[in-house]
Amino acid sequence: MVLKRKRLLAGGFILCLLMADAPATSFAQNTLWLPPGSNTSSEDASVGEITKKTVQFKGPALLGRLLFRSPSLLGEKAVRIGLSCNSCHPAGHVNTGFYISGLSNRPGHIDVTHGFWNAASEDGIFNPRKIPTLRGIRDTAPYGTGPTLPDLHAFTRHVIVNEFAGPTPSRWSLDALVSYLLLLEKQTGTDMIVQSPFSPATDLVSLLEPPLHAGDKTAYTLIGDLIIEELGRQINEENRQGYTQLARAIKKMRPVSSGASLNERQARYQRLLSLSRQLDKP
Ligand code: HEC
Incomplete structure (x- = not known):
């Protein structure tokens, strides 16, 4: 699975994939390089x-x-x-x-x-x-x-x-x-x-609508990874739990982004959206 994705994406994306598991991880260790x-x-x-x-x-x-x-x-x-x-x-x-x-x-x-x-x-x-x-x-x-x-x-x-x-x-x-x-x-x-x-979670999640509508898994994965990366940059003590949950939900939806029926994909998109609305509430 991972190998397949490595081939699919350019090398640079491997890091986002790692980050996808832990959006709380920052680039704190950068300077060591x-x-x-x-x-x-x-x-x-x-x-x-x-x-x-x-x-x-x-x-x-x-x-x-x-x-x-x-x-x-x-x-x-x-x-x-x-x-x-x-x-x-x-x-x-x-x-x-x-x-x-x-x-x-x-x-x-x-x-x-x-x-x-x-x-x-x-x-x-x-x-x-x-x-x-x-x-x-x-x-x-x-x-x-x-x-x-x-x-x-x-x-x-x-x-x-x-x-x-x-x-x-x-x-x-x-x-x-x-x-x-x-x-x-x-x-x-x-x-x-x-x-x-700071980009609101709802605006970020809205970027996933076109690829989900089209059932385009490649675009869904690329855009999803960019969003997860951004959530990682915007994370703080207060939103940590919700952001982590959203990042997981985005990642989990990858397999259905092309496989499931249009109805199913739309329903799942709505769920992501309502999760992000909760997070944007002041
Ligand atoms: C490591 C620092 C660095 C990074 C990273 C970087 N740039 Fe630059 N950028 C520069 C420097 C230095 C120049 C001027 C050098 C030159 O003109 O070739 C420049 C010039 C430019 C110019 C031309 C500006 C002008 O008025 O002619 C544009 C447009 C630009 N960068 C966009 C980008 C974009 C888009 C990215 C990311 C894809 C990027 N840069 C990444 C340092 C950087």
């Missing part, structure tokens, strides 16, 4: 994205947010140290304290063309670059300083596959990521809000 003096955590972790007031992170944009926060999107090294897009660009901005000994020359700078990430992209030069903000990114094409690419789809793909040696992203995951990036605004203002970094 890095040279002393490194700092990949962000002081800004509690800050949300600046967007137009009317924006709600639901559907593809929420999926994009989960991908942006997920180490599974990037390569094996990133998974091991718990690194995601969000580690360098927290909530689409800049982690000014980001530092990896040997890959950074000063905080907020990193060599993204180093063999550490992807042996094939090693350019043989120690050239850390300043981590840029992604706020207002839709208006600042072309992207990047090494190869410059004309659009966000192409650049995001380049970041995942070439810089971090991650698995080739599916069309829908690239679309979701880009739809998230397009919502990031440059500065606060009267028609802007700062989003809560």
Whole structure:
């Protein structure tokens, strides 16, 4: 079973699968994999994205947010140290304290063309670059300083596959990521809000409706794992029990996500939804 899934999914997902059993596990041990003096955590972790007031992170944009926060999107090294897009660009901005000994020359700078990430992209030069903000990114094409690419789809793909040696992203995951990036605004203002970094359980569970409706087990598993990972990031003493229960319920439903009848799948989806509504109650 596990072996089959390993073949089905790219290496990066193995960690989420492990986490699926224990959403309470955090990446507390990350730093053990890095040279002393490194700092990949962000002081800004509690800050949300600046967007137009009317924006709600639901559907593809929420999926994009989960991908942006997920180490599974990037390569094996990133998974091991718990690194995601969000580690360098927290909530689409800049982690000014980001530092990896040997890959950074000063905080907020990193060599993204180093063999550490992807042996094939090693350019043989120690050239850390300043981590840029992604706020207002839709208006600042072309992207990047090494190869410059004309659009966000192409650049995001380049970041995942070439810089971090991650698995080739599916069309829908690239679309979701880009739809998230397009919502990031440059500065606060009267028609802007700062989003809560916390995604309600109901919105997360709603992402499972389309794959359950279609009986698409592969998509159900991928999205389910992203949700379980996010529950792990949002877990605290108060919600621990409920979140663990929800994570288990999502995982348990995998086999029926394609096997059972449409009615059965819909009924089970409703049960997940009511469980998540309970958790969102203030
Ligand atoms: C280890 C830190 C790090 C991680 C992880 C990271 N980036 Fe970046 N990002 C950078 C640096 C440094 C640059 C500037 C280098 C360059 O231009 O090639 C950059 C540039 C970019 C740019 C171009 C900005 C511009 O104005 O030209 C985009 C878009 C971007 N990153 C998106 C992402 C996305 C999406 C992810 C996750 C898939 C990601 N980054 C992961 C460090 C990081």
